[in-house]
Amino acid sequence: MKFLPNYFRQGQLSKIFLCFPDPHFKQRKHKARIISAQLNAEYAFVLRPSGFLYTITDVEELHQWMVKHFEGQEAGDVAELWDRVSQDELDQDPCVKIMSEETEEGKKVTRNNGKKFVAVWRRKADPEWPELR
Numbered sequence: 001m002k003f004l005p006n007y008f009r010q011g012q013l014s015k016i017f018l019c020f021p022d023p024h025f026k027q028r029k030h031k032a033r034i035i036s037a038q039l040n041a042e043y044a045f046v047l048r049p050s051g052f053l054y055t056i057t058d059v060e061e062l063h064q065w066m067v068k069h070f071e072g073q074e075a076g077d078v079a080e081l082w083d084r085v086s087q088d089e090l091d092q093d094p095c096v097k098i099m100s101e102e103t104e105e106g107k108k109v110t111r112n113n114g115k116k117f118v119a120v121w122r123r124k125a126d127p128e129w130p131e132l133r
Helices: 029-030 037-046 059-069 087-092 094-101 104-111
Strands: 011-020 048-058 081-085 117-123
Touching: 011 037, 011 104, 029 081, 037 048, 037 059, 048 059, 059 081, 059 104, 059 117, 094 104, 094 117
Parallel strands: 011 048
Antiparallel strands: 048 117, 081 117
C-alpha cells in the first residue's frame, strides 16, 4: 500500500474501498494493518477532496482501530484530512449496501450470522498550513 502514489496521481481517485482487510490480531503484526498514520496520508494523497474512503470488517476490534486512526487518536495521524460520514448518509449510499451484501466476504459473514462494522470517511480539502518562519 505504501507504493500507492506510484500508481495513482494526486487526487485521481474518487472512492477507495477497504473491504474485510486482514485483521492481523497479534500485537506484533499490527504494523502490517492497512490502516495507519502513514497509509492514511497516502490514501488522502490519491483521493480527491470530497472523495470517499469506505471500510467494512467483521472484527469489531479492527473497526475500532480504523476509526481511532482516522479520527486522529494516534500520534502522527492525519485527522485534519478526514470527516466521518454520518449514519444518515451511509443509509442512502448504494456502495455501503453493495460492499455489505454483494461481496463474497460480506455474503459469508451474513451466512454465519456475523456482524459487519462499516465506517466511511470523506476527504477534506487540504488544510491551510501555517507558514514556517
